Amino acid sequence: MRTIAVAAALAVSSCGARRAPPGNSELRPVGQTELRAVAEFETIRDRAERSRALFGEVARVLTHPRCINCHPSGDVPHQRMTMELHDPPVVRGPADAGVPGMECSSCHQDRNQELTRVPGAPNWHLAPIEMAWVGKSISAICHQLKDPARNGGKTLAQLVEHNGHDTLVAWAWAPGADREPAPGTQAQFGALTAAWVETGAECPEDQP
Ligand code: HEC
Numbered sequence: 001m002r003t004i005a006v007a008a009a010l011a012v013s014s015c016g017a018r019r020a021p022p023g024n025s026e027l028r029p030v031g032q033t034e035l036r037a038v039a040e041f042e043t044i045r046d047r048a049e050r051s052r053a054l055f056g057e058v059a060r061v062l063t064h065p066r067c068i069n070c071h072p073s074g075d076v077p078h079q080r081m082t083m084e085l086h087d088p089p090v091v092r093g094p095a096d097a098g099v100p101g102m103e104c105s106s107c108h109q110d111r112n113q114e115l116t117r118v119p120g121a122p123n124w125h126l127a128p129i130e131m132a133w134v135g136k137s138i139s140a141i142c143h144q145l146k147d148p149a150r151n152g153g154k155t156l157a158q159l160v161e162h163n164g165h166d167t168l169v170a171w172a173w174a175p176g177a178d179r180e181p182a183p184g185t186q187a188q189f190g191a192l193t194a195a196w197v198e199t200g201a202e203c204p205e206d207q208p
């Protein structure tokens with residue numbers, strides 16, 4: 001289990017997405033299932049630096065396989081901690097919900113199916129291609145999240161609301177079967193997103 005998780009982290013970090021958040025060297029080390037609380041970032045005095053460090057924590061969730069598997073850069077969802085391509089082969093189709101005969105809803109219901117292991121949540125479908133995160137750096141994902149042309153026309157306030165309350169997002173903490181949930185809780189994730197926005201929604205820059 002642990003080796004598989006490490007492999008997934010490597011798969012992402014080879015593209016730079018799992019780089020340690022900048023400015024958080026003074027923060028408490030945490031395990032991969034845990035999120036740091038907003039208050040722990042108050043030791044970072046500089047507001048912009050604190051904002052970038054907060055995004056680094058937010059990105060630990062965004063780049064977790066439970067989230068990023070549904071935000072692929074191609075037409076095929078990813079699966080499992082290894083982020084392998086979806087088996088059986090399925091494609092996003094014109095509305096990100098599959099194609100006739102292989103619609104997401106042919107298998108994915110509005111809740112997890114424990115007997116068949118098929119995960120589920122209401123309106124299960126892929127994030128549109130402009131919201132693709134796989135293979136992108138944390139910095140690139142950050143700039144993209146703030147861009148209404150690439151985030152579904154959301155304001156920063158709507159982004160906070162989405163992260164804190166959306167039901168597809170919520171699934172990542174109750175993924176069914178033996179799947180590893182995203183780190184922390186959705187409430188913590190929502191609070192971290194809000195704190196990032198309140199501190200200016202700064203983006204970490206890629207290290208050369
Ligand atoms: C079952 C597929 C699925 C899963 C799992 C999923 N998403 Fe998404 N996500 C979507 C879809 C579909 C949209 C577009 C719908 C919308 O904008 O409301 C989206 C949009 C978003 C957006 C807003 C657009 C953007 O990219 O800026 C954010 C933020 C987001 N998801 C975060 C997450 C996070 C965080 C997780 C995991 C905790 C997650 N998603 C898991 C399907 C998924």
Ligand code: HEC
Pocket residue numbers: 065066067069070077078079080081086087088090091092096097098099102103104105106107108116117118119124125126179
């Ligand atoms: C023929 C049935 C079937 C169809 C059609 C199907 N899926 Fe799946 N999907 C599965 C099964 C089964 C799993 C669980 C695999 C496992 O974990 O062992 C799965 C897992 C996933 C996962 C991975 C969850 C995770 O984090 O490991 C995502 C994301 C996903 N499907 C998205 C989609 C989307 C989007 C569509 C439509 C474009 C779709 N699926 C169509 C059967 C299907």
